[in-house]
Amino acid sequence: MKRLLTLLSVAVLSYSTLSSAAPTPFEYKDLRKGVSEKKMRSIYSLINHSSDNLHEVRFAILNAMSQTKGTPWLLEREGDGYILARWDYKGHAIIHRIEYDDKAVQIKYDGGVNDYKCELLVDNYCYKTHRNYYKYNISLVKQLRKTLGSI
Amino acid sequence: MLKRLIVISSLLAVSTFADANNDLNLRSVNANSYSFYSDPFKLADYVKEPQKVIEKAITNAGWRVKEKGEGLIKAELDHKGYLLNSTIYFDNKEISFEHVSAQRNDCSGSRCKVKQRHVDRWRLNLRRHVATQLTKLAKKDAVASIN
Numbered sequence: 247m248k249r250l251l252t253l254l255s256v257a258v259l260s261y262s263t264l265s266s267a268a269p270t271p272f273e274y275k276d277l278r279k280g281v282s283e284k285k286m287r288s289i290y291s292l293i294n295h296s297s298d299n300l301h302e303v304r305f306a307i308l309n310a311m312s313q314t315k316g317t318p319w320l321l322e323r324e325g326d327g328y329i330l331a332r333w334d335y336k337g338h339a340i341i342h343r344i345e346y347d348d349k350a351v352q353i354k355y356d357g358g359v360n361d362y363k364c365e366l367l368v369d370n371y372c373y374k375t376h377r378n379y380y381k382y383n384i385s386l387v388k389q390l391r392k393t394l395g396s397i
Numbered sequence: 398m399l400k401r402l403i404v405i406s407s408l409l410a411v412s413t414f415a416d417a418n419n420d421l422n423l424r425s426v427n428a429n430s431y432s433f434y435s436d437p438f439k440l441a442d443y444v445k446e447p448q449k450v451i452e453k454a455i456t457n458a459g460w461r462v463k464e465k466g467e468g469l470i471k472a473e474l475d476h477k478g479y480l481l482n483s484t485i486y487f488d489n490k491e492i493s494f495e496h497v498s499a500q501r502n503d504c505s506g507s508r509c510k511v512k513q514r515h516v517d518r519w520r521l522n523l524r525r526h527v528a529t530q531l532t533k534l535a536k537k538d539a540v541a542s543i544n
Contacts, residue, residue: 320528
């Protein structure tokens, strides 16, 4: 019985650790139908920062969302260590979960509307959707690097 | 009891190892499902006055407040020959939308067909203005938290 309880608690702990919201180094999977490693890394790689103040990091992310070229990203929801951001453009939408901790910030795919629904989603990284998805995210990543670099 | 514990443990253990293994054959994560303009907003603690947020959004989006009630605001858009009605519900935890009607008010006969793409755009615009207000509040809260 004791062993069983120990096993149960270890399993619960491992599960909660793996499913928690925190930036994790992106590892590219070479999938037959997926886009190139370069495109994937340009969105999902960790963006490191040097601030130990999470409020500063949160502010920098919110600023970056508003300062993208063209249509801004808007807040959908917030939670512990993440910001859910949505970008609407010409009848389609991308929803990203921007996760942050005391070392880095990372974009993860949370959902899409119409053209930007993911056809191949692995570990919250979208390997296949409309080609413009990979183009339109460049501005967000650029602004994140800029605002996080200035704190 | 013992049986149940065994089943739960094994399920969790399998799921854990499937995650840890990162083997693509084991699992692909499904994304969350979002709609074009009807998803509710879950509010954070710093949104103290959701009614003000909604009223500001309605005005900025070019809509007008038609009626106010306990926990709801009825909004109307009279624009380019279209008349749209939506009800926005709110409390301290959530803002949600009910798009009541969309009709043409400047025509007769076969020309009265409502073009859904226009309606979609104007409803989305209203929702985006609510999101803009929430983004502003989040920024204010972030600044206050830093200081």
